[in-house]
Amino acid sequence: MRKFCIFLIFALVSGRAFSQNFPEYSVDNIPPTLNTRANAVIRKFETTVDMRTPDNVILTIKKVITILNKNGDKRAALALYYDKSTAIKSVKGQVMDASGVSQGKITLSSFIDESAVSNISLFEDSRVKYFSPNTITYPYTVSYEYELRFKQNLNIPDWYANPAPDVAVQNAEYTFITKPGDKIRIKEYNYKGKTETAKTDKLESYTWKVANLNAFKPEAYAPDPDTYITYVKIAAENFTYYGKAGSYTDWNGLGKWVYEDLVKSRQALSPETVKMVNELVKDAPNDKEKARKIYEYLQKKTRYISVQVGIGGYQPFLATEVDRLSYGDCKALVNYAQALLKSVNIDSYYCLVSAGSMKKSFDPQFASMDQGNHIILCLPFEKDTTWLECTSQDSPFGYLGTFTDDRYVLACAADGGKLL
Structure with missing residues (x-):
């Protein structure tokens, strides 16, 4: 009996000794002012983007977040998306109690892996690894460390100091690393601090830091949060994307690359289709009426079906394929419509737009590909510019x-891109 008691005491002491303790993440160390309106508090959020190799951009995240109540549970979850151009290289973490004592480790095997096809697509090559702590005692703290690698630098992830309105931020920083001499453009939005820079013979780095940002309550009809929260956008002048190289410094250069490298070669139509379109509009009195007939033909013939694979996320299907299959996504249908209009000598513009219920315009002073998520068609008639939504029947x-x-x-x- 005595031996059993000694063994039990040893086991209890050993269990405590081998439990990892992170007292710095005790909830007692959260400034009281950060609890206001907050369901969660980010204790530490370190983001590093290393772009020294354009086709191997490394994103490293170290994040510690305390969940204050049940409403904050979704802020503890982690979703890592990947595809042929994005790889998850490593991930680890801890779940801690209110005192900062580890309650369990998080590894890649803790995640659920599933398809990330959106509800508007027939097929996408995107997948997601997802983890959410199964904890019902509040508050609790979760730490994550993970690394993603991107085989392109056309889209560099934006950095948002406060990623959600119901989350307060105790400390957050963003570091961007590039080779000396690499040409990049940076724009800070609502940043009140001073950018820290460093340079050696092997790298240049830029660092932004924030501390003690309060949560806020979204209000109906309030301005777009991007008009007052802190974030940073970065774009490389020279980029690679799925084997395609390009460069741009403004909207004119980006629009030219989109048209010349992604769209121009996709617009050929068969002689039979060209003949059919000309026959369709032969009795129309002017170009606008011709365009109307072509648009109505497009609506009756085609259906919106999204297929997003590789560079197809930005490049439309061939117009001949849409003509044969009678379906396509927004890019494919606009490209097809533009080809039909071109066959009867009507000019039009292939247009990128940020679509959604929140009205977001492209930033005139900062060009970047990731600001658009949809394609529409513009017909610049002499007296009346006409816009077409080619995905609607x-x-x-x-x-x-x-x-x-x-x-x-x-x-x-x-001749290049322009904002309209």
Whole structure:
């Protein structure tokens, strides 16, 4: 009996000794002012992007977040998306109690792996690894460390100091690393601090830091949060994307690359289709009426089906394929419509837009590919510019709706891009 008691005491002491303790993450160390309106508090958030190799960009995240109540549980979850251009190299973490004592480790095997096909697509090559702590005692703290690698540098992840309105931030920083001499463009939004820079013979780095940011309550009809929260955007002048190289410094250069490298070679039509279109519009009195007939033909013939694979996320299907299959996504349908219009000598613009219920315009002073998520068509008639939503089978000719209206778009053409 005595031996059993000694063994039990030894086991209890050993268990405590081998439990990892992180007293710095005790909830007692959260400044009381950060609890206001907060369901969670980010204790530490270190983001590093290393772009010294354009086709092997490394994103490293170290994040510690305390969940204050049940409403904050979703902020403890981690979703890591990957595809052929994005690889998850490592991930680890801890779940801690209110005192900062580890309650268990997080490894890659803790994650659920599933398809990340969106509800608007027939097929995408994107997948997601997802983890959410199964904890019902509040508050608790979760720490994550993970590394992602991107085989492209056309889209560099934006850094948001406060990623959600119901989350307060105790400390956060962002470091961007590049080779000396690499040409990049940086824009800070609502940043009140001073950027820290460092340079050696092997690298240049830029660092932004924030501390003690309070949570806030979203309000109906309030301005876009991007007008007042802190974030940083970075774009490389020279980039690679799925084997395609390019460069741009402004919207003109980006629009030219989109048209010349992604769109121009996809617009050929068969002689039979060209003949059919000309026969279709032969009795129309002017170009606008010709365009109306072509748009109505497009609506009756095609359906919106999204297939996003590799560079197909940005490059449209061949117009001949849409003509044969009678379906496509926004890019493919706009490209097809533009090809049909071109066959009867009507000019149009292939336009990138930020679509959604929140009206977001492209930043005129900072060009980047990731600001757009949809394609529409512009017909610059002499007296009346007309816009077409080519994914709709029932929208009237010239009608866009609240999904894409009242915002800047990037019109892409052979002579370059321009904001309209």
